[in-house]
Amino acid sequence: MKLISAPLTSTIASIVLVLGAGSASATGTGPAFSHSPTHGPVNTTITLTNGGCSDEQLAGDAIALFRASDNALVSARVQLGNDPANRRPWSTTLSVTPTLLTPANVEQPTTPGAYVIALFCNIGSSFRFPGHPDPATTPATADLTKPFTVDTTASTPGAYQALSPTRLLDTRSGIGAAKTAVPAGGTLHLQVTGRGGIPTSGVSAVVLNVTATAPTAPGYVTAYADGTTRPTASNLNFTKGQTVPNLVLAPVGANGKVALFNGSSGTVQLIADSSGYFVAGTPTPPGSFGVLAPTRLLDTRSGIGAAKTAVPAGGTLHLQVTGRGGIPTSGVSAVVLNVTATAPTAPGYVTAYADGTTRPTASNLNFTKGQTVPNLVLAPVGANGKVALFNGSSGTVQLIADSSGYFRSP
Secondary structure, eight states: OEETTSOOOTTSOOEEEEOSSSOOOOOOOOSSEEEEEOSSTTOEEEEEOSSSOOTTOOSEEEEEEEETTTOOEEEEEEEESSOGGGOOOSSEEEEEOSSOEETTTBOOOOSSEEEEEEEEESOOTTOOOTTOSSOOOSOOEESEEEEEEEEOOOOSTTOEEEEEEEEEEETTTTBSSOSSOBOTTOEEEEEOTTSTTOOSSSEEEEEEEEEEESOSSOEEEEEEETTSOOOSOOSEEEOTTOOEEEEEEEEOOTTSEEEEEEEESSOBEEEEEEEEEEEOSOOOSTTOEEEEEEEEEEETTTTBSSOSSOBOTTOEEEEEOTTSTTOOSSSEEEEEEEEEEESOSSOEEEEEEETTSOOOSOOSEEEOTTOOEEEEEEEEOOTTSEEEEEEOSSSOBEEEEEEEEEEEOO
16 A cells, blocks of 8 residues: 555656657566557557456546656546446556556546556545545545656657757758858768757658758759669759758668758758658558658659640649559558649649549649749548649649658558
């Protein structure tokens, strides 16, 4: 028996639950609690052994989570009544997910920190938890207590970890590279791992907002995994003197670097701000992301992925994405595409959506007459494995699409 408001002692072994987009891991053992990871993102199992509430106790029981720093109640579930079907036996398994501790329906804390899980047996109808919004009574005595900590860092392969935006590169001021413009046809090798909250290893791709500024000639930028063959895809396009940003999902090389190629006959200044990363490994859980080397799936100018002709006014192009460029033939909910509109004969927009579904009113990129505009698009995939690209313009437009990854379907 341990008073829940009492300080935790060193005799209590710890359970470490790693939550977020990753599965659980743990340290320590204890006679009352054990645990093991389960399939799916952020799931773990806590087993109450030789100390759970017995079937013979008919008053009721409860399970709760407390914040260790001040013993404030985070969430709880009380179960009263005499029905043996509602009783948890001496050995029972509780699954911890991002939102629920089932079957007790105790909300899982998402804020990193130290917490205590407590089991109360044989409670009465007047039972009150410490810190509960109901009228306070003397703190209850818990039959079992166990501390654990919450860490929201992603760990499952293909999981995404968001980060506060950090400037990793600015060639104008010498951040992340020499204080000089990238030369014509030159490649900048940007170290991304170990910087801005990105781990030193175990990273498959990073999310960067890449900006080209002060170019002395028209051209483009290609971002790819350093140390690999440069793809033919582009991530952003620019004209002389133009400042152009674009969101880029950049694969990371084995050396922890991203290569940025200046496909121009002139120099260009480059800026890159990170905002997150994907965990390396084979993606299997629903919603996990598979990073791929950029591959051109569509170019209506040359007949790649569609007929060699511009998309007509108000026309829709049906692009096959599954089974191409490393994208699986099935089990794909969405793909990441860098879509570029070029040579439009009138202003308009492009909408990307799951083929075979109703076209949404949203647009993914907008253009003016004669403008070349790229944008990163997370495009849902239809049941037929295709993405529909609608030309919302009164004129024709050439479309290009480069894939860089996919998401697993539920």
